[in-house]
Amino acid sequence: MSKFESLVRDPIRWGATVLGVVVLGAIWIAVSQVPASATTGGAIPSPREGFLAPDFTLETLQGETVTLSDLRGKAVVVNLWASWCPPCRAEMPALQAAYEADRGRGLEILAVDMTYQDTEQDALRFIEEFGLTFTIPMDRDGTVARQYLLRALPSTFFVGPDGVITKVVIGGPMSEATIRTNVQAMLDELP
Amino acid sequence: MLPILQVGPLAIQMPGLFLLAGVWVAVSLTDREAPRHSLKASVLSNVILIGLVVGILSARLWYVMRFLEVYLDSPVSVLSLNPSTLAPLEGALTGLFAAVYYGYRKGLPLWPTLDAMTPGLAAVGIAVGLSHIASGDAFGAETGLPWSIELWGAQRHPTQIYEVLAAGIIFWLIWKNRRQVPASGFLFLAWVALSALSRLAIEAFRGDSVIAFGSLRTAQLASVMVLAMVLAGMHFLVRPQAPDPRR
Structure with missing residues (x-):
């Protein structure tokens, strides 16, 4: 017998061993306690669930300016897309249908075109082809792509009324x- | 962090790939271990398969029930391959129930079955850690330590790496000692105890803990309770039996 x-x-x-383990565990729990606010994303902007959505201000094709943080109090969908991306094409009708269904209840969609990898003419043709009526800001220098750590198109971030990504x-x-x-x-x- | 591996037009979800690899390794190890516990490998593989299939399908159905109004408008979406429309906890519980029921119907003995699955479960622990490295989930608290990593806008404890290291040590201990256990079920309980101990330790460095009672981390409270119960259970598995008075 070992x-x-x-x-x-x-x-x-x-x-006695089990008791010792429980006592040491309790001490470890006491040592590692933290206030609730310290363990969440808090106010750190990062493109991740539970964190504040990184803020941006961009121009639309019509020359209007849109700022994400101005939309606090609404449910916001930030969708990153490009006209040459097949899955982006495939999901746009669904985004438009969701917008039509819920815009009256406080939904805003910011479909950010990755203009630095696209052309404004192609983006415009795409918008007309699908009859898109939500806001389409243009990311001309890749700022939003960097802020949102863009790795694949499309990428979509659901941002709650408090500005936190859900x-x-x-x-x-x-x-x-x-x-x-x-x-x-x-x-x-x-x- | 590498959530997506872009291969031409394919966007491969790396966390899912690691988990899939973990399940594959777990099934292979369980197949290999089954005969040592006098169990049929095919029945044990079916238990895992049924648990997974029922778990995934029911996770979608639970999700559909939560948002029934939306799915009534678009019933065909129930068949979507998108993993973000699943209810993971409810699915896992339903899958577990289905696997246990199937095992019960097939007359599988509880402790030898769990022992045969233990090396596989320990391997899945490593895969879960790797999937966290890929996705950036289970992230650490902010720190200024020299080995901190930049993640989610801050320098943080690399808790995902701690997790993989701990899971690797647990796997090694389980694999090395799997033939020298004193009683049926002991290996499984040892794995649960080691996993609870690892969670108790690593949770202290996490930046995403759920807090209870003002400042205590719930995962640590749960871990210490599991640890105490499992350690007590290990004693009851190996304690000398009192002689039967009828004999």
Whole structure:
């Protein structure tokens, strides 16, 4: 019989060992306690669930300016796309349908064109082809792509009314149900 | 962090790939271990397969039920391959229930079955850690230590690397000692105890802990309770049996 096995068999010595482990565990828990605010993303902007969505100000094709943080209080979908990207093409009708279904309830969509990898003419043709009516800002120098650590197109960030990201979907195409269920979860937070 | 590996037009989700590889290794190891516990490898593989299939399908159905109104508008979306429209916890519990029920119907003995699966479960622990490295989940608290990594806008403890190292040590201990266990079920309980100990230790460095009672990390509280129960359970598995008075 090994030493460990004889230790486990002995009720007194093993009981003392378990007690010791629990006491040490309790001390470790006490040492490592933190206030609740220290363990969340808090106010750090980062493109991740639970963190503040990185803010940006961009121009649309029509020359209007849009700022993400101005949309606090609304459910916002930030979708990064380019006209040459097949899954972006595939999911745009679903985004438009979700927008039409929920815009009256406080949904905003910012479909940011990766203009630095695209052309404005192709983006415009794309917008007309799909009859898109939501806001389409142009990322002309790749700032938003860097802020959102863009690795695959399309990438979609669901931003709640408090500006915190509630869901990240990398790649696509997303179905209309995927978009609408995530939007629904954000709209449920609205007063 | 490498959530996506772009290969031409294919965007491969690396966290999912690591988990898939972990499941594959787990099934292979369980197949290999089954005969030593006098179990049929094919039945054990079916337990895992049924758990996974029922788990994934029910995770979608639970999600659909949560957002029934949306899916009634677009019923075909129920079949979407998108992994973000799953209810993971409910799916995992349903899959577990299905696997246990199948095992029960097939007459699988509980402790030998769990022992046969233990090296595989320990391997899945490594895969989960690797998937966290790829996705950036289970991230650490901010720190100024020299081995901190930059993640999510701050210098942080590389808790995902701690997790992989701990899971690697646990796997090595389980693999090395799997033939020298004193009782059926002991290997499985040892794995649960080591995993709880690892979580108790590493949780202290996490930056995403859920907090209870003002400042205590719930995962640590749960870990220490599991640890105490499992250590007690290990004693009951190996304690000398009192002689049967009828004999």
